Amino acid sequence: MTTATMQAMTPQQLTRKIVNHEELFILDVRNTSEFDNWKIEGGKAEILNIPYFDLLDGVDEALDKIPSGKDILVVCAKEGSSIFVAEQLVEAGRTNIYYLRGGMKAWSEHIEPVKVGDLKGGGELYQFVRIGKGCLSYMVLSGGVAAVIDTLRMTDVYEQFARDKGAVIKHTLDTHLHADHISGGRTLAEKAGATYWLPPKDATEVTFKYEPIEEGKDIAVGQSSIRIEPIYSPGHTIGSTSFVIDEQYLLSGDILFVESIGRPDLAGKAEDWVADLRTTLYETYKHLSDDLIVLPAHFGKATELGEGGKVAGRLGDLFKSNPGLNIDSDAEFRAVVTENLPPQPNAYQDIRLTNMGQISPTEDEQREMELGPNRCAVHDK
Structure with missing residues (x-):
């Protein structure tokens, strides 16, 4: 007879x-309240919230709500409470019981590399999916050189991945000054001896040196013909800049997502920037090739996760299916992107100050600042 035990997932x-x-x-x-604000979603996962304090005296009343024959994953903030509850479920005779190692804290920080595709000059493009936070970053690889775009705080992931690919990181770039997560671009550039690039219109208050990203100023990667071509695309921020890579991919930052569009209010400039956002989406992007594959800096819903976890969409298809690209009048557009928006990201003002170099929170403080969903899109409710 096999004795059931809980396992870590x-x-x-x-x-x-x-x-x-x-x-x-x-x-x-x-x-x-924590569950309602942010939870694990996607795939065929079913989820039930029963607070830990309701289970201190036992799990008997919860057993009829928990199905048999499926893997059961118990989740809490940091791990401890989930281990306690998982042990009770095992004692109650349940099998296939797991707890989430590191809890939601670890879930928030996990980054999964997904290959986007091969580049014409022989290189590769990878998307790094921070699935628990909805953040996306990218690595362009060519001729032993790597460029990282919209780098996340956990820079070790990029360093190790580049080493595994036999590449040296020469460039880190941010499409804009982020407000939902702490950029690792400057840190990674310092560690790797690389150049850090930032749109100058988003850098008026930064305290550090950077290389300005400017439209028409291509950034070469490696020895091949692969180039990162900046396109000024304000609206989410005044400096927001998109990149066309290898004439195949459009890295849209927080301007355009697969199922929504960027919000203009995170710097308190919604009324000022709404016209810029509409111009970028309805004019600048409209003049680009429909065949470009849009690769955003975030996703807001699990439904945006495609094959292998990749988040992407053909630009021409998004002009047909994305509600944010199909608003007829300026007045309606203004109302959509300035009224009834989702709550703003957790600690977004301090995150912006951190990304400007004006404050230097500890590692634990940075982790706490980033907890929760990103909420950079208009329709992430």
């Missing part, structure tokens, strides 16, 4: 289950 294993649409039942034992 890593964020990477959970990511694979979600991306591969495997059956999974999640019991989230955080407080209801």
Whole structure:
């Protein structure tokens, strides 16, 4: 007779289950307010919230709500509470019981590399999916050289990936001054001896040196013909800049997402920037090739995760399906992007100050600032 035991499930294993649409039942034992603000979603995962304090005296009353025959994953903020509840479920005779190693804290920080495609000059493009936070970053590889775009705070991931690919990181770039997460671009550039690039209109208050990203100023990567071509595209911020890479891919930053568009209010400039946002989306982007593959800096919904976890969409298709690209009048557009918006990202003002170099929070403080969903899109409700 085999004795049932609980097991740890890593964020990477959970990511694979979600991306591969495997059956999974999640019991989230955080407080209801925390659960309502941010939860694990996607694939075939079902989720139930029963706060830990309601289970201290036992799990008997919860058993009829938890299915048999599926993997059961217990989740809490940092791990401890989920281990306690998972042990009780095992004692109650349940099998296939797991707890999320590191809890939602670890889930927020897990980054999964996904190959986007090969480049014409022989290089590769990878998307780094921070699935628990909805952040996306990119690495262009060519001729032993790497460029990282919209780098996340966990810079070790990029360093190790570049080493595994036999590449040296020479450039880090931000499409704009981020407000939902702390950029790792400057840190990674300093560690790798690379050049850090930032749009100058977003850099008027920064305290550090950078190389200005400017329209018409291409950035070569490696020895091949692969080039990163900046396109000034304000609206989410005044400096927002998109990149066309290898004439195949449009890195849209937080201007355009697969199922929504960027919000203009995170610097308190919604009324000033709404016209810029409409011009970028309805004119600048409209003049680009329909065949460009849009690769945004974020996703807001699990439905945006495609094959292998990749988040992407053909520009021509998005002009047909994305509601933010199909608003007839200026007045209606203004109302959509300035009224009834989702809550603003957690600690977004301090995150902006951090990304300007004006404050220097500790590692633990940075982690706390980033907890929760990104909420950079108009329709992320």
